[in-house]
Amino acid sequence: MVTFEPGELVYVRHFQNTQIGGLFRMRAVRHDERGALLWCAHGTCGWHLNRLDDRRMSQIPLAEWVTGPKQPMPFVARHSALSWHPTGADYSVRWLFDTDGRFRSWYVNLERPGVAWRDPRLAGLDTTDWDLDVWVDADRTWRWKDEDVFAERLTQPEHYWVDDEARVRRAGREVIDLVEAGVFPFDGTWCDYRPDPSWAADTGDTPPPGWDRPRSW
Template sequence: MSVTFEPGETILLRHWQRDHIALVVPLRVIEDDGDSVLLWVPAGSRGWHFRMPDGRTMPQTPLPEWSVSRKSPAPHTIDEGLLCRHWRDRDYSIRWVFTAGGRFTRWYANLEAPSVAWRGSGLAGVDTSDWDLDVVIHADRAWEWKDEEEFAERLSMPESYWVDDEDRVRQAGKDVIALAEAGAFPFDGTWCDFRPDPGWPAPPAELPEGWDRPRSSR
């Protein structure tokens, strides 16, 4: 039975690196059309990246060590408002990025595994695996690749890296670029005037019990 979400509920976005969680962010559901879910997190909200026991971040840690080590969540502040659409059958998600004052500035295509929705024990969320290489699309639809050097370096360590299909990742980026150049959805201006309901409560400032439940798969 497929999992869908109700508008207004808060769910957890979790990024996985094989069997390790790398990111957790609580977001509010705006809509779920069955093929994708649209989520919102306001500027100033809290998310959690993960760090080594000694406090090192991923960029500060050799990938072979990072990939096998147990890590702990470390809170960080999300500086910009993010409206995020996650598809259940596409190799990317799209973020509409807003200033703290609500002005749309750009899109961000996060290349990643198709999202897997889950629900249980009073929690709900979507799981994916971040593929590191991304595409930034500016308000005028000019675009640029992001993190190419990092992506290439990690691909040279396949025994430690959770991405194993470079062609698939790059094709996902090319698909996004083609949509941007055509001015097609989601780059046609839809949702660029989004305004959250001022009555919505702030996202949780602490991780809920059960945030580290096993990864969901199709």
Template sequence: MPETFVRGEVVYLRHWQRDRLGMVVPQRVVEDRGDAVVLWVAAGTRGWHFNMPDGRGITATPLPEWSSSERVPAPHTIGHGALTWVPRGRDYSIRWFFTPEGHFYRWYGNLEAPSVTWRDGDLAGVDTTDWDLDVVIDPDRTWRWKDEEEFADRLAMPDSYWVDDEDRVRRAGKEIVALVEAGAFPFDGTWCDFTPDPSWPATPGDLPPGWDRGRPA
């Protein structure tokens, strides 16, 4: 059974690239709907990318070197608010982006492996593998693919890339596009006026013990 969460608790969203972490971001649980988890991250939250020890990120590092090397956490500040709907068993999540002042300005279809929720003592998280190709959707529901060139380039290096099924990724994107063009949930205006609970404190600014625990089976 998938782990369930309680409103207001902090969970760590972790993006994996095979057996190495690519990103960790603390999130606040808005609700666990059974079929989906809804998460919130406020503008100004500290998250972590995982870069080469010399500071290079993925775009500055040849993919074979990137995939075979140990990497270290590099903190960064989230510049916008994001509400994320993570449906269980789907090949994507949907994000609502908000300005620091709280105004909705874009949806973002993040193509990814179905999420796995976990709990280990006081630590909890949501794990997935980001598939790089994404769909950006404006408030008027015009949409466009994002990172198509990077996706195609990396698919040409299957020994080093963590994505191995281009058709599946594109099917997930097309599923999102169909919902956008139909004006159906989650693109029907739901949560565009979201405001976080003002009683929620800022999420932790340091990685907690256990952040690097292995992937759930």
């Protein structure tokens, strides 16, 4: 089992079929059999994969998007995030913090269970983002996010990277049950988290060599 060391740079890659759709640079807080806890500081540079003319996925028909060439385009994290990837779970949970360190909300990304990897140059976590998400306010008020996008893409199974709608919705309901019960990870744990002071934002805007290595399953 690959495990990340505290402070190690970890590149989280979101795949769409066999192509990378997003590359997110984080720091490992801890990693054990329960899962990986990662940190992204406000101002850190990540990358979305856009078309060569810089059009984003929302601007292109899905059939054209999945077949055309893409290139990494940098973006800057607008807030700090603590990201929990429980082992074997169909979701990850992010604690979002304002620039002054105040906890703001949770964001639940429904996704394929992450697979950790390491080679001589990089360490990373590979997953598939399932588009449908759950937003959870600090008072545990929750709502679905991107239901319309999810439903529209499901009508194009020959192009879409989600092949089991029921599984995605089950994962969402599992999370919502935890939210409504007020139990971990929605019980206040890590809402006062403070990172190692040496973990400044990583601002380099060029992906590291090896970022596009074959996916780990």
